[in-house]
Structure formats: C-alpha cells, structure tokens
Amino acid sequence: xxxxxxTENQLFEWYRTYIGEPDARTDVYLGFGLFFGGIALxxxxxxxxxxxxxxxxxxxxxxxxxxxxxxxxxxxxxxAMTGIVVLLPxxxxxxxxxxxxxxxxxxxxxxxNVVYPDDWNGYGADYTMEVVATYATGLTVVVGATxxxxxxxxxxxxxxxxxxxxxxxxxxxEGETISDEQIESDIESAMEGVDMSWGGVEKHEGRKISVNTxxxxxxxxxxxxxxxxxxSGVDSQVQGLxxxxxxxxKTATSESTVDDQTAKLNELRQQKREDDEAAxxxxxxxxxxxxRLRSKLGLG
Numbered sequence: 408x409x410x411x412x413x414t415e416n417q418l419f420e421w422y423r424t425y426i427g428e429p430d431a432r433t434d435v436y437l438g439f440g441l442f443f444g445g446i447a448l449x450x451x452x453x454x455x456x457x458x459x460x461x462x463x464x465x466x467x468x469x470x471x472x473x474x475x476x477x478x479x480x481x482x483x484x485x486x487a488m489t490g491i492v493v494l495l496p497x498x499x500x501x502x503x504x505x506x507x508x509x510x511x512x513x514x515x516x517x518x519x520n521v522v523y524p525d526d527w528n529g530y531g532a533d534y535t536m537e538v539v540a541t542y543a544t545g546l547t548v549v550v551g552a553t554x555x556x557x558x559x560x561x562x563x564x565x566x567x568x569x570x571x572x573x574x575x576x577x578x579x580x581e582g583e584t585i586s587d588e589q590i591e592s593d594i595e596s597a598m599e600g601v602d603m604s605w606g607g608v609e610k611h612e613g614r615k616i617s618v619n620t621x622x623x624x625x626x627x628x629x630x631x632x633x634x635x636x637x638x639s640g641v642d643s644q645v646q647g648l649x650x651x652x653x654x655x656x657k658t659a660t661s662e663s664t665v666d667d668q669t670a671k672l673n674e675l676r677q678q679k680r681e682d683d684e685a686a687x688x689x690x691x692x693x694x695x696x697x698x699r700l701r702s703k704l705g706l707g
Contacts, residue, residue: 418435419435421439422494426495426496427496429496438493441486441490442486442487442491442494443490445484445490448482449480449484452480452483455479456476456477459472465524470524477523478520481515481519481542484546485509485546488505488550488553493505496560501552501555501556501559504552505552507548508546508548508550508552509545509549510545511545511548515539515542518534518537518538519538522534
C-alpha cells in the first residue's frame, strides 16, 4: 500500500511539474499508462525483431518471433501518442480524434495477424497494401490529434487566463485615494532644498560683479585722439579687407595722384602760353619800330 501511494504521488508530481494541475485523477492514470505502456511495447518489439532476425527466414521460429514483433511495434506508437493527448488538458475533440485513430490502428493490427504470414509480402493473396494503408490512416489521425493538443497546450501556457490576474481591494483603494494635490506636494517636498537653475544645472555660490551706471564720469582730461586714430585704423583695416576681397579698388590714392599730375600739366601749359604771348608781343613791337623807321626815311 505504501509503494502504491508513493508511485501515485510521483505520477502527480510529474504531472504538476511538466503539465500543471490535473483536472481528474483518471487523466493522470490513463495518460501515463498509455504513454509508458507504448514505450515498453516498442522496446519489446525491438528485442523480438532482433531475435527473430537471427533465426532462419521462413521457418516456424522465425514467424513465431517476427509476428509478435510487428504486432507490438504497430501498437507502441499509437499508444504512446494517445497517452500524450490524454495527459494534456485539451478539449475532448482531440481525445476523441486520438481514440478514433487508435481504433483504426487496432483494426490494422488485427488484419495483420490474420493474413501474416501466409498472405503477406508477396505470398498467397498478399494483403500487405490493404493492411499498411489502414494502419497509415489511423496513425495519421493520431499524429494530427497529438500535434493539435501540444499546440493548444503551449498557447494556453503563453496566454494568461482571466483568473491569472488578481487585483486586491487594498490596491484599488490606494489608487483611488491618491490625488493630484498629494502628488504635487510629494514632488515639492522631494525637491525642497535643491537649488536648480535653468537647464537643470545646480547653482554655485560665488562672487558677483556689479556696475553702477548712474555715476557721472568726467572725460575732459582724457585723450580722445587715441580713440580717433584707433577708429581710423579700424576703417583702414576694413578698407584693406574690402580691397582684398575685390569689392573696392584703391581709388583714393589714384585719384589724388591724377589730380596732382593734372594740376602740374595745367601749370606748364599756362606758363608756355604766357611765354608765347610775350614772345609774340616782342616780335610785334620790333616790326612796328622798323616799319616806322622805314616810313620816315622814305624807304618804305
């Protein structure tokens, strides 16, 4: 009785660890029974198959070992997969589909034992194709039901159910009683004593320099020429920069030079004109004097 209780507790512990809380005790027993039973049938079928392969083909010993090996092998896979469907907490449709597929597989196993070995694999009437097709149909149904059950179980674990989220009344009460004024007061109390300036930079205490612009300043004794020369120097620098950019040409210097040269030329022309007039005046006086002398002497 103690062993049974210990085994029962182990099964339920496995179920809670890998699947969850069981809905019924029957699902645990039937599911684990089919799953482990299918695995055991597969191991026995493998041993019988290896043992039968050592015997001489088409003998009584050969058929006595290979027949059970095929039978147990055909039953092992549907039994284990049906056990998985029973263990998973899925809808009844998946369990019904697995049961139908298992029944088809069982029918194929019975047909195999009827026709083997006289009407099997090229001997006698050879019902190999019919038995294999029936078994494949049932196995397809079982595999489909098992896959659907596994997918549904994974989705159920990922998606939380309506009962997974619980909200206590205390939290609701606290959420309702907190107002905006309380939040603002908490922020003010937390920021109290923190002196921040624009940009979030903490202020630093230091010396300040203040300038009094109301005081009258006497500038009578100051030298203003320096400022004037500085401004003229700045203007010349600006003019030089403009000349470097090509925006303005050196017109002041060129204009003054041209004016000086023009004035000198005008002076030279004026002086030459006066000399010519004086020379012409001198020539005119000498000719008049000679003409008057000639007229007096009667030579003219």
